[in-house]
Amino acid sequence: MLDLVDWEARFERQIAAACIAADPAHDLAHFQRVVAAAKTIARSEGGRLEVVVPAAWLHDFVLVPKDSPDRPRASRIAAAAAREWLSAEGYPGEWLDAIEHAIAAHSFTARIEPVTIEAKVVQDADRLDAIGAVGIARCLMLGGVMGRPLYDATEPIPKQRTPDDARSTIDHFYTKLFSLAATMQTATGRAEAERRTTFMRAYIEQLEREILACVELQG
């Protein structure tokens, strides 16, 4: 019988050691939230925890920088490395194929269709962490690290122009974050994604009101 509690402690130690130098959006708390969300989704949607738990803990086992040419392959690289590590640690081999698939398919940029319920659960859990209040915070922290301005002063919210998240952080809501709810794989994940997206829209509306009010105060 697999002692998942003991394995989880090992996963957490491994990730805590590995993500010291990672970006602020991929700190240990990100992994803890994704694991918690994955367990919650699996409770209502199904999925073997022997696959969901390691895949959620190790989904970014190798972090490839967002601007690297290897980025589209990042989740495959992470999946292979996680499999190798699990195998060396003595994790039961019967779960390794499913874990590798769930990690490879979780990524937005990899464009790999999740074919198992475990892969769907892990993908939804990771996407939920990109949206809502936590998602906003992570997006802004990453924008800061990348040295991008919060918004384009000529048109803060991209309505007339094409959104470009290489130029402004807020544009990332329009290139990615607002579209994530439609990509959710499970009913549980989708319902929560819709709640979080409503909150993000309210945030952007308030941000726009404040920016416009500043312009009026100046004038």
Ligand code: NI
């Ligand atoms: Ni992640």
